[in-house]
Amino acid sequence: MNLLELQDLKTYFFTDEGVVKAVDGVSLSVGEREIVGVIGESGCGKSTMAHSLLRLIVPPGEVVQGSAVLSRKDGGTTDVFSLEPDSAELRSIRGNEISMIFQEPMTSFSPVHTIGFQISEMIGLHTDLKPAEIRDRVLELLARVGISSPEQRYDEYPHQLSGGMRQRAMIAMALGCKPRIVVADEPTTALDVTIQAQILELLKDLQEQEELSAIYITHNLGVVAEYVDRVYVMYLGRVVESASTEQLFEKPLHPYTQKLLRSVPRPGKRVDRLDVIEGSVPTPIGLPPQCGFVSRCPSALEGICDGAVPALTEVEEGHFVRCFLYDEQQEPKDDWADV
Known part of the structure; x- marks a missing residue:
């Protein structure tokens, strides 16, 4: 059974120069506990496709066609593209059913809030846990992704962490609500080679432990060869x-x-x-x-x-x-x- 069926996605940007067809009819599927890779040069539409899936495209961009049928935790199905952009149901899917590891965590985390606060806020929105339980959950996640001294890091700001630690914190946030699918948008691009290998091994271990499905967006063919089950070339x-x-x-x-x-x-x-x-x-x-x-x-x-x-x-x-x-x-x- 497929957890996600993306069919004929078209995402266009309506600019003064003309219509930019960034994604022009992409279809893909993600099965249970499957890792799907999406590869291609920069500018081929990989990240736009991922952002479209989570309805993160903003004007002048627009999803003009397609369906994204998601198998939910409760056993039902939902076409993500049929939901209103500001609806409570869409917010219940982001982070809870599908989460995303962004390419550059320095620009994805808020610079004026601590790491612990930001991960706690996300968990609080999707669960009924009490504040003390949320804090324990965040500390557990930070330790699980390999961040040393999680109690200290909980109260630190993104700029106080190294690039590798910020990426680990981003992974902890993505896993906070135990989503069914994680979208990793070039999660190691900004890191040096040694840290890249550590992050990829961490993602692989977590995927197996949590029985997650994942979409890896990358231009690194070595990553595809070692970690991916099925590949889409864009x-x-x-x-x-x-x-x-x-x-x-x-x-x-x-x-x-x-x-x-x-x-x-x-x-x-x-x-x-x-x-x-x-x-x-x-x-x-x-x-x-x-x-x-x-x-x-x-x-x-x-x-x-x-x-x-x-x-x-x-x-x-x-x-x-x-x-x-x-x-x-x-x-x-x-x-x-x-x-």
Whole structure:
């Protein structure tokens, strides 16, 4: 059973320059105790998709289409997008059913309130615990995520903590009400490599202990390979490939996915220069109906890839790709085996 079914999400930003189609028809699902990864370059719509899920998009942005059916703790289901933005039911979902670990905790925590107060406030909103019980719960969470001297840290402000400790405190807040799904939006980007590894191991352990489901948003393929069960590759606001982690790394199909994997150093294989993806992600304003990757794709088919948007097609069981190279009318091109 899936805890979350996101279908055909479209989130647009209505600017003076035109309509920015940041997320343009994304569908994904999250099963029980499953870790789903979302990868892609900066600007591909990963974070916008996550913020849309929790209804955190503000004008000029707007969720213009889609559904997000969530399986609730009480056994019912709710389409998150059908709720009013300021409704009590939506507030009961944020932090309680779905929580989020933001990319930069320094800007996500209030600078004028202590860490303990902010985590306590969130727990108090969603539970009937008494103040003393809430404090005990916060101290337990801080200790559990590896923060030393939790009694002292409880009364400290965000700027008094190191980057790694702030991220741990953010994880403690996300787990405060025992949500069913945690969305981790590039949770280690601002940290050094050693602390990154510690945070990722902590997240993995907590996910197993709490039997959580999770969505990892990242551009770190190493994180995907080690911690994720199933992967969605995004490009220009769309999912261009989805598969199990094993399928994706064993046989990536989309030229964009292949390029991403070739850009990463591989143990035991010496190269003079890593492969790069020429160009950059186009600005999603007024784009013609064509494959979003066509301007950067070495395998583009003239008159086909630049003439329509390819559909997301199941090439093998559980492995979907949005590419004309795998259309039944075309001869599939796959040079991954030579790498």
